[in-house]
Amino acid sequence: MKSSSLKNVQKHHSDRHHSHPDMEEMRTFGFWIYLMTDIMIFGTFFATYIVLHNNTNGGPGPADLFELSGVIVSTFILLTSSYTCGLAVLALNKGKKQALIGWLAVTALLGAVFIGLEINEFAHMVHEGATMSRSAFLSAFYTLVGTHGLHVTVGLVWMIALMVQLSVKGITPVTKRKVNIISLFWHFLDVVWIFVFTVVYLMGVK
Amino acid sequence: MAHTDSTHSVEDNHGSLKSYTIGFLCSIVLTIIPIAIILGGWLEGTSKAVALMMFGVLQFIVQLYFFMHLREEKKPRYNLISLVLGLVILVVIVAGSMWIMLYNMVAL
Structure with missing residues (x-):
């Protein structure tokens, strides 16, 4: 009887020990909840854009402004970065630190090119007089696409910080959870972009 | 199973x-x-x-x-459940806005 209760205590102990990764699982779930609230933010911006996209106030409309070729390139860059982010997670699960950092670097590089193209597009549009205050359509456009771009930029900074942390601390339960979380974030941004690409650009050009 | x-x-x-x-x-x-x-x-x-x-x-x-x-x-598929909640709210916001603002011509 005594030995069995001792076993129980030991079992309890080892459960406690195992509750550490559980904590990381909880944190991953917490991040998932954040992503769900992000869905709602982007939902309101999409709704605003859909409602206002014809209110050009005599200014340039979607068909006048968008150049599909550049946006198609951006889309494939972001899709590829989503894949390389997945390869980073695979490297993580195999415990290959160098490959993990390498794939994260490729992902961040592709993300940086995406942001560069977007800034270039915005600068071009502003140069043509299509500023945010020109019309309700443009306000909604810059808010929606800009918020997505801001998310990608935050993801880039975060990814670089994580690469530094990985090279210093290596793969621990904590850094592992962080890589998993940022990959969720990155795939999520890819999904949001697909809908931006579809609703704003593909449906915009006549 | x-x-x-x-x-x-x-x-x-x-x-x-x-x-x-x-x-x-x-x-x-x-x-x-x-x-x-x-x-x-x-x-x-x-x-x-x-x-x-x-x-x-x-x-x-x-x-x-x-x-x-x-x-x-x-x-307990909490991720899926919370995703469904998020998507329901998304559809209500987007479809509701479209319905009221684009098709309800009485408002004009």
Whole structure:
């Protein structure tokens, strides 16, 4: 009887020990909840854009402004970065630190090119007089696409910080959870972009 | 049944190179088709909008399934439940706004 209760205590102990990764699982779930609230933010911006996209106030409309070729390139860059982010997670699960950092670097590089193209597009549009205050359509456009771009930029900074942390601390339960979380974030941004690409650009050009 | 489920999830717990590559190829195809629809001018009006949104939704499912590993979640599927809540709110906001602002001409 005594030995069995001792076993129980030991079992309890080892459960406690195992509750550490559980904590990381909880944190991953917490991040998932954040992503769900992000869905709602982007939902309101999409709704605003859909409602206002014809209110050009005599200014340039979607068909006048968008150049599909550049946006198609951006889309494939972001899709590829989503894949390389997945390869980073695979490297993580195999415990290959160098490959993990390498794939994260490729992902961040592709993300940086995406942001560069977007800034270039915005600068071009502003140069043509299509500023945010020109019309309700443009306000909604810059808010929606800009918020997505801001998310990608935050993801880039975060990814670089994580690469530094990985090279210093290596793969621990904590850094592992962080890589998993940022990959969720990155795939999520890819999904949001697909809908931006579809609703704003593909449906915009006549 | 629960047992076969759990062995299955252990096998491909965090995805494999194969599943990521299949997901990537699917997402490429699901992007090229809508682009072709637009550039080729195959569809017009409402059928175009519906087709484009359908490919967007399929792309979303591919990303959830192959990249975000939603199918590997264990039994109390809190991730899925919260996703459904988020999507319900999304649809209410977007469809509700469209209905009121675009089709309710009484307001004009």
